[in-house]
Amino acid sequence: MLPRVVTWSPSVTLVPTQGCFNACDYCSFRRPLGQEPPLELSEARAQLRQRPEATEVLLLSGEVHPASAEREAWFARLCALGVEALRQGRLPHTNAGPLSLREMARLARLNPSLGLMFEGVGPAYDRQHRQAPSKRLAVRLEQLQQAGRLGIPFTTGLLLGLGESWEARRQALTFLAELQGRWGHLQEVILQPWRPDGCEAVPISGPEQAELLEVIALARQMLPAEVHLQTPPNLWPLEALPEAIAAGIDDLGGIDCTDVINPAYPQPTPLALQALLERHDLQLQPRPCVHRRWWGGLPRHLRLAVEAVDQQLQLRWAVSGC
Template identity: 45%
Template structure:
């Protein structure tokens, strides 16, 4: 398997040399309510806040996005407790949002925290890819930033990545830096991602994300030292299999020289770029023209992509393949 992977990846790299990708995306949030209380979170709202998105409004938004170059619809949600009576209604809304987006020719990608195996299996039919950040595996974080976040238990998140492999779901995961982890713990988390991918071949991207302070966090963590980011990316590139693309968020790496240093160290994707970063609302996404002005003089070509990579096309249903064909036409002639 590894020999075949190296050959396939070598062919991919030959065609993508000098290329940095991003996904033209729009984020929809079924609910900001979350039973976890991570001290660094700038997304969460208290239970009972009643925010979020209904199907009628979602349909209006999707219709407004037609012919605007958007391909990916990221369904990003706060989490409902696995044993809550509200769980079924929450999951049904996520499924219906994905089904609606797919029916209108968009490519859904869901990140809604840990899910049951049956929930993942059902969402597979209406998502072209899915995601869950592994963050860090260090158990000591359960006594600090994750003290009130039951779903951040490492075993729970590792199981999610394992199930995604079993179900043949193209997957995005990653690490979050600046939580109190050591360099050794960073390597251990990356090695866990590598082992899962070597078994299942399903992980498309690993996000290397620096924690950045925001106005809604409850803790006082100062954030990750961005000057260390290129070195961590180089470590990730050395540990992870070559078919896993390293992704960085350009709205959190705003200094042009630092962004270029991260790309030189091995990052090749900038993630979903749209009107708003819901996870980090204090840090607006840059415009594509701004990124081109940084990348092109340094010899990098910025190119749009879909949320599923070509090696995983055979995992799609006919309905998903049809939506993908429409999206690829848009990507070949971006608006």
């Protein structure tokens, strides 16, 4: 029997701004709007130079209110950074909060895939999002539907461990399964354990881990088989990763040198991941930001860019394993 394949994407994260008009209770990434200068192209280029092997450029941004006078400049910056990534032969993947139809359609010409966390449903999330208007359930659902109507390969996910009930978890997965049944655009669902921020990582406890494994198994059962299930490897105990894979995880997402959202949780290196997985008869395989099943629906210029990146990744991985 061939070893089961687990994928990941060599990634570098650019943050156009940490300024955000929302204020989610759990967020330590956010800065008040207007306090810090936005990311300039020259600085972005310098950051990209530090990570020549990264084929995915994750554009992870705080959100500017749709009615703000700053919105147009913010959006123009997202586009300029996407263009720069493509110009360098890399693939942008933008996750910048809810977008208008025009904005999303524009970004879909530059990004092979886009992302937005669904996060979850129910009172546990409502409490955390009292001051985050763009995290309302109706807004998130509408965004995932809009991406489906536009045929955009999409990454979404659930944030787990905020006190949500099993009923709420089932309901959230039902929403995602229905969206996929209608549009078929959900390429990945991230099952992300919420971890406290701070100077030091707080490892997942045994009981937390057991419960998360049940959530993964439930997601695998409820979501169509083509939807990849992803978990960030820096948020799991490394030695327990094979158990998460046995439960249904088949992707480790974009891996940068650090995690800008959870900086206290160090990223394992691809070589450490590969060695671990090989011991469990699993095979680690690099991939572009968009999974192969969705390549055929991409605009031609993006499909060519994705194919070129894939060739480069497979060659590099075969030769040097990094």
